Amino acid sequence: MTRIASHRGGTLEFGDSTPSGFAATADMPLEEVEFDLHPTADGAIIVHHDATLDRTTDRVGAIAEFSGSEVRKAVISYSRNEHPLLLEELCATFAASRVQFRCEIKPDAEGRPYRHFVPRVIEVLRRHDRLEQTHFSSFLIEILDEIGAVSDRPRLWLVSPPVLNQLGRKAVVELARNHSIPEIGVHIDQADAALMAAVKDAGLDFGCWAAHSARQIEKALDLAVKVFTTDRPSLAIAIRDRYRSAENAS
Numbered sequence: 001m002t003r004i005a006s007h008r009g010g011t012l013e014f015g016d017s018t019p020s021g022f023a024a025t026a027d028m029p030l031e032e033v034e035f036d037l038h039p040t041a042d043g044a045i046i047v048h049h050d051a052t053l054d055r056t057t058d059r060v061g062a063i064a065e066f067s068g069s070e071v072r073k074a075v076i077s078y079s080r081n082e083h084p085l086l087l088e089e090l091c092a093t094f095a096a097s098r099v100q101f102r103c104e105i106k107p108d109a110e111g112r113p114y115r116h117f118v119p120r121v122i123e124v125l126r127r128h129d130r131l132e133q134t135h136f137s138s139f140l141i142e143i144l145d146e147i148g149a150v151s152d153r154p155r156l157w158l159v160s161p162p163v164l165n166q167l168g169r170k171a172v173v174e175l176a177r178n179h180s181i182p183e184i185g186v187h188i189d190q191a192d193a194a195l196m197a198a199v200k201d202a203g204l205d206f207g208c209w210a211a212h213s214a215r216q217i218e219k220a221l222d223l224a225v226k227v228f229t230t231d232r233p234s235l236a237i238a239i240r241d242r243y244r245s246a247e248n249a250s
Contacts, residue, residue: 001244002220003227004236005032005102008049012212012231015079016056017048022090026097030237032135033094034102034229037087039117044068045087045124051109057084062109087121091128101125101134102229104158105143118146139163141179148180156183158209161190169195173202185209188216188228196223214239 006025014021017035025033036049046063048071053059057074072083085093094101105121107113125131136147137156144155157176164172164186176184183205186195191208199206207227211220217236220228221243230236 001240002225003031004233004240005034005227005229006030006233007034007209007229007231009033009035010231010233013234015076017084018076018079018082019085020080020082022085022093025233026094026099028099028233028237030099030233032100032102032227034104035090036104036106037121038063038106039114039120040064040066040068040071042067043120045121046071047085047087047090051106064108064114087124088128091125091130094130101130102137103134104137105147107140107143113140113143113146118143119150122151137185141175144181145179154183155181156185156207157181158185161187164190169198173199173204176204177202183207183226188220191219191223191225193223196225211236
């Protein structure tokens with residue numbers, strides 16, 4: 001059945017990219033945990049969604065302009081007085097978990113890829129025995145190309161609504177195939193059976209992101225997409241369990 005990915009460790013349940021959210025996700029009966037990475041000025045790799053600390057912590061400024069120790073002093077909003085994790089710490093949290101990684105490598109605050117960042121991420125994941133359990137994602141094909149040049153791990157192109165609207169289904173599929181990207185993910189509200197069929201007919205996998213409400217989760221399950229991300233993993237698990245019970249009873 002459709003895979004569930006706990007988005008940023010379950011943002012609406014535990015806060016955005018919090019240690020407690022990731023720890024809870026590691027014990028959940030789901031398949032993936034989604035997270036985002038940025039580098040610091042001294043080479044640390046931080047698990048955090050935005051390129052800056054402004055929106056989700058008590059500090060301001062670009063992560064890439066601070067040292068790792070400075071970033072880790074920030075307190076995450078709506079958390080249990082928690083601080084951003086290092087990638088090594090996230091690996092330790094999931095060391096004994098069956099949950100796989102869905103790793104989004106983010107661009108900088110100007111929307112540009114960080115230089116020489118991808119090989120460093122891959123090295124940390126390899127060193128901590130997590131690379132073989134990692135799927136990579138990005139909104140930028142340039143980043144996905146860089147990942148593909150140094151790793152054979154699966155890659156997912158997150159297609160934003162403006163990109164899908166401007167390019168159209170056919171061009172999006174052609175771009176993915178031209179760049180040997182095996183999976184496309186779209187916003188749940190743009191997903192439909194026709195788009196999924198077009199993607200799958202091209203030999204690509206199809207998933208969704210931002211399935212946070214019960215209606216959106218049910219839509220992803222009704223479509224039978226490969227995977228969807230959600231800020232409410234506990235709700236998603238409960239709804240999927242209900243679907244499974246209904247199937248077993250029929």
